[in-house]
Amino acid sequence: MKKLLSLLLVLTMVFAFMAMSGTAFAADDTLTVYAWDANFNIPALKAAEAAYQKVNPNFKLEIATQSGSSDVEQAMTLAGSSGDLSSLPDIVLFQDHFIQSYVADYPDCWVDLQLADIDWSDFGAEKLSYSTIDGVHYGVPVDNGTAIFAYRTDVLEEAGYTIDDVTGISWDEWLEIAKEVKEKTGFALLSMDHSGDDLPYMMMQAEGLSQWRSGKPNLVGNEPFERIIEVIVQGAKDGTILLANSWSEYCDQTIVGNQTAGVMNGNWIIPTIEQVAENSGKWALTTLPTLDGGKDGYAANGGSSLYITGNCKNVDLACDFLAYTFGGGEGAMETYDNALRDGGVITCCISAGESEVYQEGVAYFGGQAIYSDIVDMGAYVPVVEQNDYHYTARTYVGNAITNIINGGDLESELQDAQDQIEFEMG
Amino acid sequence: MEKRRRAVGWAFLFTASAMIFIFSFYPMVSALITSFKTGSSANMKWADPWYNNYLRMFKDKTFIMSLKNTFLYLIIQVPVMLVLAMLLAQLLNNPNLKCRGLFRTCIFLPCAISLVSYSLVFRTLFYDTGMINTILMKFGIIHENIKWLGQTNTARGVIIFALIWRWTGYNMVFYLAGLQNLDYSVYEAARIDGANGWDTFWHITVPQLRPVIIMTVIMSINGTLQLYDESVNLTNGGPAGTTMTMSHHIYNTAFQGKANFGYASALSFVVFILVAILAVINLKVGDTRD
Numbered sequence: 001m002k003k004l005l006s007l008l009l010v011l012t013m014v015f016a017f018m019a020m021s022g023t024a025f026a027a028d029d030t031l032t033v034y035a036w037d038a039n040f041n042i043p044a045l046k047a048a049e050a051a052y053q054k055v056n057p058n059f060k061l062e063i064a065t066q067s068g069s070s071d072v073e074q075a076m077t078l079a080g081s082s083g084d085l086s087s088l089p090d091i092v093l094f095q096d097h098f099i100q101s102y103v104a105d106y107p108d109c110w111v112d113l114q115l116a117d118i119d120w121s122d123f124g125a126e127k128l129s130y131s132t133i134d135g136v137h138y139g140v141p142v143d144n145g146t147a148i149f150a151y152r153t154d155v156l157e158e159a160g161y162t163i164d165d166v167t168g169i170s171w172d173e174w175l176e177i178a179k180e181v182k183e184k185t186g187f188a189l190l191s192m193d194h195s196g197d198d199l200p201y202m203m204m205q206a207e208g209l210s211q212w213r214s215g216k217p218n219l220v221g222n223e224p225f226e227r228i229i230e231v232i233v234q235g236a237k238d239g240t241i242l243l244a245n246s247w248s249e250y251c252d253q254t255i256v257g258n259q260t261a262g263v264m265n266g267n268w269i270i271p272t273i274e275q276v277a278e279n280s281g282k283w284a285l286t287t288l289p290t291l292d293g294g295k296d297g298y299a300a301n302g303g304s305s306l307y308i309t310g311n312c313k314n315v316d317l318a319c320d321f322l323a324y325t326f327g328g329g330e331g332a333m334e335t336y337d338n339a340l341r342d343g344g345v346i347t348c349c350i351s352a353g354e355s356e357v358y359q360e361g362v363a364y365f366g367g368q369a370i371y372s373d374i375v376d377m378g379a380y381v382p383v384v385e386q387n388d389y390h391y392t393a394r395t396y397v398g399n400a401i402t403n404i405i406n407g408g409d410l411e412s413e414l415q416d417a418q419d420q421i422e423f424e425m426g
Numbered sequence: 427m428e429k430r431r432r433a434v435g436w437a438f439l440f441t442a443s444a445m446i447f448i449f450s451f452y453p454m455v456s457a458l459i460t461s462f463k464t465g466s467s468a469n470m471k472w473a474d475p476w477y478n479n480y481l482r483m484f485k486d487k488t489f490i491m492s493l494k495n496t497f498l499y500l501i502i503q504v505p506v507m508l509v510l511a512m513l514l515a516q517l518l519n520n521p522n523l524k525c526r527g528l529f530r531t532c533i534f535l536p537c538a539i540s541l542v543s544y545s546l547v548f549r550t551l552f553y554d555t556g557m558i559n560t561i562l563m564k565f566g567i568i569h570e571n572i573k574w575l576g577q578t579n580t581a582r583g584v585i586i587f588a589l590i591w592r593w594t595g596y597n598m599v600f601y602l603a604g605l606q607n608l609d610y611s612v613y614e615a616a617r618i619d620g621a622n623g624w625d626t627f628w629h630i631t632v633p634q635l636r637p638v639i640i641m642t643v644i645m646s647i648n649g650t651l652q653l654y655d656e657s658v659n660l661t662n663g664g665p666a667g668t669t670m671t672m673s674h675h676i677y678n679t680a681f682q683g684k685a686n687f688g689y690a691s692a693l694s695f696v697v698f699i700l701v702a703i704l705a706v707i708n709l710k711v712g713d714t715r716d
Contacts, residue, residue, distance in 0.1 A: 070681075077685050081467035101684050105466035195662045245575040245664055249553050257555065388684055399666035406577070406665075420487060424686075 029058040031318055032089035033306070034075065036066040040268065041093055041304065043343030044142055044326075050338070051331035052321050059321070062089075069095050069304065073102070079311070080106025088311035090318055093142065096130035096303050101388030103133050111308040113137045116319035118327035126381040127348045131305045138307055140322040142339075144348035145266040145303030146378040147202050147288060150273055152187070153366065154282045155261035159184040167286040170293025171203075171231045178240035178262075187261035190235065193250035194243035197398035198301050201390075202264065203228045206288040206297025210384035211393055217421040219397070219414045226410060227291055229397075233404050243401075264288060266301035267374050271344050273364075280364045285373060298380040303348075328352065346371055348378050389425055396420045461691035470688065479692035488667055489693065492675040495582070495668070500650045503586045508642060510594050515601035516627070530602070534595040541592070545659035548588045549575065578668040581661050585669055588656055593649070597642045604638035605631070640712040647704050651697055672697050 035041045042063055049061035066072055072092050079085050085108065094102070103110050114136065120128060123141055131139030153163055159181040166177060178189035192199050204211055207224050211217060219225055235241030242260055244250035254260045256275050263273055273283060288297030306326060308318045325335040328349045336352040339345040347353055353375030361367035387393070396417040403413045461479055463470040473479055483489050517523070518530055536544065551557050552574035559571045574580045608631065616626050632639070654673035657663055663670035663678075672693070680690035 074681060077467060077681075081685075081687075083468070105684075106468050108468075195664050243576070244554075245573075246549060246662060248549075253553055253555050259555070391682070392684075395667075402576075402664070402666035416487075423485060423487075 028314070029056065029317065030060040030062060031091060031312075031314070031321060032062045032064060033091040033093070034064050034066050034072045034089050035093040036068050036071065037343075038065060039271065040343045040345060041142060044335070044339035044345040045093075047338030047342060048321070048325035048331070048335045051325050051334040054331070055324065056321075059317075061321075064089060069093075073098060076102055076106060076109055076309075079309075080109045083108070085109060085309065085311040088309040090309060090312040090314070091322075092307055092309055093304050094139070094307050096127075096145070096305060097386070097390040098388075099131055099139060099305070099307065100133060100386065103138060104388070109310045110138055111310060111312060111315055113140065113308070113319060113322070115315060116140075116323040116327060117329070118323045122328040122349055122351050124348045124350070124378045124381060126300055126383045127303065127305075127378070129383045130303075130386065131307070139305030140307075140326045141303070141305045141348050142326055142345065143268065143303050144346045144374065144378050145268070145300040146346070146348075146374050146381060147206075147265060147299040147301050148267050148270070148285045148370075148374060148377070149262065149264045149288050150270070150283050150285050150365075151189075152261035152279070152282050153284050155181060155185050155187050163284045163286055166289070168294065168296050169289050171228075171289050171291055173293060174289045175231065175234055175238065175240065178235065179238055181261060182238065182240050185261070188242045188254070188259055189240050189262040190264055191242035191244060191250060191254035191260040191262075192265075193247045194398055194402070195246050196391075196394060197243070197401065198265065198394065199232055199241075200225070200228055200397050200401075201394065202288065202299040202301050203231070203297075205299035205382060205384050206290050208382040208384065210386070211397070212385040212387045214385075215387065217387075217389075217393055217418050217425075219418045219421075220411070224291055226414065229401060229404065229410065229414070231291075232401055233410075236401075236405050243405075266303065267346055268302065268344075270370070281366050283365050284368055285365060285370050287377065296380075298377055298382065300378070300381045340371060346374050348375070350375065350379065389421060392424050393417075393421050457691045457694060460687055461689075461695055463688040464686075465688070467685050467687050473688065479689045480696075482689060483693065483696065488670065488675055489672070491667055492670045492672045496651060496653060496671045498582065499586060499589065499653060499671070500647060503589045504643070504646045504650060506586075507590050507594050508597060508639075508646065510590065511597035511642070512601055514594065514598045515605055516631075518598070519602060519605045530599075534599055536592050536594075537596040539592075541655035542659050544592055545588065545656050548584065549660050552584050575661055576665055578665060581665060581669045585656050585660060588660060589650075589653075593646070597646065600638050600642050601635065604635045608634050636712060640708060643712075644705050644708050647708065648701050651701050651704070 033045060035045055042065060045061060045063050049059070052061075053059050072094060075088065076092070076094075079088050080102075088109070118137070118140065120137060124144075127141050127144065128137070131137060131141070149166075151163055151166055156162060156166065159177070161177060161181070166174065169177075174189070181187055181189050201211065204225060209224055211219060211222075211225060232241060236243050242254050244254050251272050255263055255269075255272055258276065258279075263269055288299055290297040306322060308315060308322075312318050323329045324331045326332065326349070328351055332349055332352045333355050336345075336347040336349065337355050337357045339347070340357055353372060358372040358375060359369055360371075362370050400408075400413040400417040404410055460470070462473055462476045464473040464479065465471045475481075514533055518526055518533075520526075523529070553559070554571050554573055554576070556574075558574065559568070562568045563571070572580065574584055612630055613626055616630055621629070652673050653671040654677065657669060657671040657674040658677070661669045663674055676690050676693045676697070679686050679693060
């Protein structure tokens with residue numbers, strides 16, 4: 001029995017070593033990549049692999065599926081802290097909001113894209129602002145985080161409104177309409193995961209403004225920001241904005257559970273909306289409201305890009321692959337078409353968005369050509385000041401909103417949030 | 427022969443000690459050194475002054491909140507849980523009870539469930555439109571959904587309730603084992619002397635179970651101070667960070683967003699010291715030897 005056990009132990013160890021060396025010593029035309037979403041960005045990478053294989057038949061992309069984006073961040077932290085980059089793959093998919101601080105903290109972990117033949121003017125400026133550091137491009141955009149506001153047109157109709165009535169309006173008008181919708185239909189008109197509340201960020205970006213000024217949090221005395229917080233608090237009190245306590249409650253209860261007739265988030269939320277088959281044809285997309293109304297609001301939330309790591313043995317191949325596929329090269333159209341079909345990944349490469357696949361109407365959204373609409377909207381997203389402490393600010397602003405809803409004073413809660421953010425930064 | 431045996435003994439001892447040293451003591455010392463440093467983990471510098479990370483805590487509102495939360499859980503949950511565990515152990519120790527094995531298994535069963543999965547189940551139960559609210563509504567006890575996880579006090583209550591559900595059976599098993607070691611003749615003698623149930627419990631059971639009670643108290647305090655899974659998975663620290671525990675805050679500092687390993691190490695040492703202090707007090711209070 002003991003012998004059997006030790007034999008098993010030895011065998012598992014051998015297998016573990018073999019599995020490790022399998023990824024570490026890849027053949028010449030093989031690249032390894034870390035990505036995390038089997039329904040979203042992994043189909044996009046598979047599409048790129050297939051497209052690139054047409055010009056380089058020996059090429060192979062080994063995709064190591066991670067359980068979430070934080071796995072990739074922790075792998076980079078580990079490699080960067082220890083100075084041992086050998087554990088890293090050739091390419092990683094990385095969250096836009098984190099890349100600036102990771103390049104600053106662990107410069108050896110990254111390789112810039114000066115060798116890659118990419119026409120950067122083919123991408124939205126806002127998207128590139130994340131992956132460009134001191135004028136040098138580090139990342140090739142994959143998905144497009146352009147924010148959309150999706151409405152249930154049947155619910156709006158029941159309350160006497162159309163999709164045009166909620167396009168280009170002010171938030172005050174929106175609150176009034178939302179109240180009426182709530183009274184007549186029982187539906188809320190917006191929901192958000194309040195444990196990671198992206199509403200203030202998106203609403204500020206739609207104004208062309210930031211929660212940051214010269215690298216410092218700019219919350220207290222920032223009039224548009226205070227007005228935005230008031231809108232969220234008012235909506236929450238009216239019951240027209242549902243603030244869920246967790247991501248799963250946001251998705252499963254408020255959206256899939258048919259509690260809200262409006263969803264505002266990065267367009268990657270669309271597959272979640274589409275999970276409810278019986279609502280097909282009832283949704284429509286439009287732009288975001290703004291504080292003063294009279295114009296369309298554009299914002300982006302949560303996207304990622306592909307980066308070459310410091311452990312890449314064949315930088316030329318990696319650059320060529322990225323430029324040919326996601327970077328707008330000859331394989332871009334094929335890559336992005338299949339990425340859209342298989343994973344719902346929407347390009348932010350403007351020329352690839354002209355493909356026929358993008359012009360097709362989507363039945364779920366009443367035949368609206370949502371993908372080309374989103375690519376168009378992406379070009380208008382304003383560049384606003386970003387900060388490495390984006391998620392820290394999100395946490396404390398979310399806390400402030402909770403406290404204000406529960407009766408706290410706006411000024412002092414924002415002061416508190418600002419103090420906390422500055423504390424974590426300092 | 428004797429010499430060889432001794433050499434073999436030393437060899438085993440040495441390997442074990444070396445492993446404990448490498449995998450336990452070395453990281454602890456290393457963490458202590460890290461706690462005096464600051465900066466990105468690739469390029470750490472000595473903090474200025476060197477104890478700056480420890481000073482920083484007093485200004486960290488999130489840390490102070492998490493400290494308060496952890497002690498609140500400790501003060502409410504540990505006594506309630508241990509009293510319940512003792513009560514259940516007494517009930518289930520009754521030799522005349524039918525299906526004892528079944529009841530014991532049922533009460534111990536929650537401990538066999540992974541911390542993450544039970545936290546997620548509790549979170550689902552306490553959603554605004556979750557099962558608890560639905561049932562309460564159906565029976566007309568409430569007329570509007572209670573935001574269990576959206577309000578500070580109810581969210582804390584849910585965490586404490588979850589903890590009690592998860593850990594009572596675990597402690598009960600220790601008490602049961604302790605009770606089964608007690609000599610039945612002592613109880614018979616007490617009954618002949620006219621002691622009632624309450625007297626026997628306080629004057630015979632409790633004193634004899636003292637070592638077991640001390641052990642469960644230390645383990646519960648230790649476990650509660652290191653509470654992590656429930657805070658992360660059940661409430662994610664919310665609402666507004668008012669249910670966050672110390673370990674959760676340490677994790678966030680070290681691994682969420684911009685890594686700050688220096689400060690996180692300093693925070694971990696504070697938890698370590700707190701656990702040590704409480705354990706020493708507990709041992710002193712429980713020690714009746716002169």
